[in-house]
Amino acid sequence: MLGLENKRVLVLGLGGRGRAACELLVRLGAKPTAADSADNPELRRTADGLRSAGIEVTLGASEAPSSDFDFAVISPAVASNSHLAQSVLDRGLSLISELELAFQQAKCLSIAIAGTNGKGTTAELLGSAFTASGRKTVICGHRARPACSVADQTKDLDFLILQVNAFQLERTQFFRPAVGVLLNLAPDHLDRYTTANDYTRANGRLFQNQQTFDWAIVQSQALERLRELSLPVPARTITISATDNAADLHMDRGLLLSRLPNWEGPLLDMDHCRLRGPHNAENLLAALAVGHVSRLPLEAMVEPLKAYSAGPHRFERVAEISGVEYINDSKATNVDALQKALSAARSGEGGQPNVWLIAGGRDKGLEFHDVGPLLAKRVKRVFLIGEAKEKIRSAWSLFVQCDLCESLTEAVDEAAKQAVSGDVVLLSPACSSFDQFRDYRERGETFCRAVNKHINQPNDSTRPSQ
Numbered sequence: 001m002l003g004l005e006n007k008r009v010l011v012l013g014l015g016g017r018g019r020a021a022c023e024l025l026v027r028l029g030a031k032p033t034a035a036d037s038a039d040n041p042e043l044r045r046t047a048d049g050l051r052s053a054g055i056e057v058t059l060g061a062s063e064a065p066s067s068d069f070d071f072a073v074i075s076p077a078v079a080s081n082s083h084l085a086q087s088v089l090d091r092g093l094s095l096i097s098e099l100e101l102a103f104q105q106a107k108c109l110s111i112a113i114a115g116t117n118g119k120g121t122t123a124e125l126l127g128s129a130f131t132a133s134g135r136k137t138v139i140c141g142h143r144a145r146p147a148c149s150v151a152d153q154t155k156d157l158d159f160l161i162l163q164v165n166a167f168q169l170e171r172t173q174f175f176r177p178a179v180g181v182l183l184n185l186a187p188d189h190l191d192r193y194t195t196a197n198d199y200t201r202a203n204g205r206l207f208q209n210q211q212t213f214d215w216a217i218v219q220s221q222a223l224e225r226l227r228e229l230s231l232p233v234p235a236r237t238i239t240i241s242a243t244d245n246a247a248d249l250h251m252d253r254g255l256l257l258s259r260l261p262n263w264e265g266p267l268l269d270m271d272h273c274r275l276r277g278p279h280n281a282e283n284l285l286a287a288l289a290v291g292h293v294s295r296l297p298l299e300a301m302v303e304p305l306k307a308y309s310a311g312p313h314r315f316e317r318v319a320e321i322s323g324v325e326y327i328n329d330s331k332a333t334n335v336d337a338l339q340k341a342l343s344a345a346r347s348g349e350g351g352q353p354n355v356w357l358i359a360g361g362r363d364k365g366l367e368f369h370d371v372g373p374l375l376a377k378r379v380k381r382v383f384l385i386g387e388a389k390e391k392i393r394s395a396w397s398l399f400v401q402c403d404l405c406e407s408l409t410e411a412v413d414e415a416a417k418q419a420v421s422g423d424v425v426l427l428s429p430a431c432s433s434f435d436q437f438r439d440y441r442e443r444g445e446t447f448c449r450a451v452n453k454h455i456n457q458p459n460d461s462t463r464p465s466q
Contacts, residue, residue: 005029010064010093012036012084013075014046014057020146021073021098022055024105027152033069035061037084063087073101076167079192097171099164102140102147104174107155111290112141112162112175114206115183115222117337118283119163121275121310122183125287126161128304133296137161141168159294166202167192176209179293180235181217181286184279185225186336190365197229204231211235217289219282220244238293240285242278249285251278256285263292268302274309277344313444315341318451323421326451329428330444335366341428342371342378354423355379356415358408361431361443363388368395368430375399380423383411387435408436408443412450425451 007030011021014036025032032055036043039060047057058065064072064087071094078085080095088095103110111126113119123139130137136156140147141163154160162177166189169175185200193199204226207216214235218226223239238260241247249258249267256268267288270281284305291301310316313330320326329341338359348354357379368391375382376399383405384392393402405411408427415425427447437443 006031007070008033008068010035010067010069010072010088011075012064012072012088012095013078014043014050014059015075015077017077017098017146017148018073018075019046019050020148021075021101022050023053024101024148024151025073026053026055028105033065033067034058035065035084037061037078037082064091064093069093071096073098074171076165079167080170095171096173097168098146098148099141099162099168100172100175102151103172103176105151106147106160107152108157108160109178110160110162110176111179111181111294112164112177112206113181113183113286114164114166114169114203115181115219116186116188116334117332117340118183118279118286119165120331121280121314122181122283122286123161123163124311125283125305125308126290128308129287129291129296129301130159130161130294132304133291133300135159135294135296139163164206166199169205170202172205172209174209175205176211176214177206179215179217179290180206180210181290182206182219182222182226183282183286184219184336185222186334187366188334188336188364191363192365200225200229201231204229207231207233207235215290215293217286217293220247236293238289240282240289242281242285249289251281251285256281256288258288258292260292263298267298268305273306277315277340279340279344280310313440315344316444318448319455321416321451321454323423324416324419325424327424327426327428328444328447328451329426330433330440330447332428332430333361333432333440334364335368335371335430338428338430339371339374341426342374345378345424345426348378349422353378353380356419356423356425357382358385358411358415358425358427358447359429359431360384360389360392361386361429361433362435363391364432366430368392371430372396372399381415381418383414385411385436386429386431388431392430408446409450412447412454416451416454 009032011034035058135158139161187196216235216237220239220241239247240249242251254270316328318326382402433443
């Protein structure tokens with residue numbers, strides 16, 4: 001554990017994780033200074049609160065303050081190649097992630113879940129299974145509460161369940177989860193990484209400090225990518241897959257099966273679960289694998305896993321109006337997540353396209369062409385919003401008609417006018433939300449409000465399908 005009494009620590013970034021890092025450092029007797037390159041009303045309110053606790057704060061900073069520091073902590077919102085971060089590295093300061101800081105102060109074992117999609121769902125599945133088995137856990141990390149907010153209060157926990165992303169793993173030093181889970185590796189965040197291989201390498205750091213007595217739960221295809229890049233996985237490894245029957249835990253015609261020694265046979269039937277789709281099958285397989293290596297009885301896991309339903313903004317069924325289903329999948333911020341949503345949406349009569357897709361937002365440097373054939377098969381029309389709408393239209397217009405809209409509300413209204421019974425209006429943006437919204441939650445809530453306006457409005461469901 002890193003001793004912090006009277007240490008002078010620079011914290012880069014004052015979002016939720018940076019603020020939590022500052023507050024943890026104060027509780028542990030350190031003397032933090034905070035800096036952020038942005039300067040807006042929300043950050044000013046945060047700065048005022050930190051200053052009242054005796055923390056020096058600089059907003060609108062282009063480089064690190066000139067004071068002497070023992071080390072620096074970086075929030076995942078701050079890119080490692082930013083001017084602010086580079087000014088720290090140029091001075092020879094050690095720069096660790098807020099995840100690393102939290103890990104070094106935690107007093108219980110950690111289960112860390114990484115990958116492009118499914119981290120939140122898998123973490124919540126595990127939380128339900130552990131709670132049902134009488135184990136004490138807290139879910140923290142990416143898109144959940146900051147790990148630094150609870151790290152020094154973990155002595156009474158059995159496990160800390162951490163959702164971790166590539167940005168948080170970049171600046172780890174000693175981070176070593178007892179169980180590491182890598183769900184999948186689809187291209188993402190290419191606005192921050194030069195290549196998809198760099199993104200894979202960042203995620204591969206999840207396993208770098210594990211020992212042979214730790215556990216790695218890895219999707220089969222993701223494990224192949226790690227091996228292609230010669231990224232080691234030293235822990236005992238269990239593979240999972242919804243499509244590879246050679247995986248240790250796999251799906252076959254809706255049954256989740258195990259071929260692990262002394263745990264062979266069917267584990268769970270997807271038809272008995274609220275979650276749907278192959279991607280959720282892999283989330284369930286990961287949760288079952290983690291529970292198994294953590295010595296949870298299968299019979300104690302099955303009921304909470306069957307009863308679990310995904311939270312808001314994850315393929316959330318908002319309403320059905322005159323036979324038209326409205327799905328909020330705002331958390332789908334990359335192309336892989338969009339593909340999974342389209343595959344999970346109900347099918348049209350006779351297999352005809354029946355989805356009115358709303359997509360777009362801020363581009364993350366992704367390629368959109370590959371999803372084209374699936375769009376042609378499933379989608380009637382696309383309504384595009386946000387900064388990336390022209391780029392996406394160029395990629396998709398050969399496969400499906402694409403209309404540009406000025407707002408999400410306009411897109412919902414247009415889809416509602418044209419959809420007929422049996423259709424699906426799907427918000428699955430394949431982009432981040434930061435051009436028009438505070439985050440994916442605000443985007444999803446805006447979609448829900450726009451849908452709810454149509455609940456009591458007359459809708460001519462006798463229109464012929466288009």
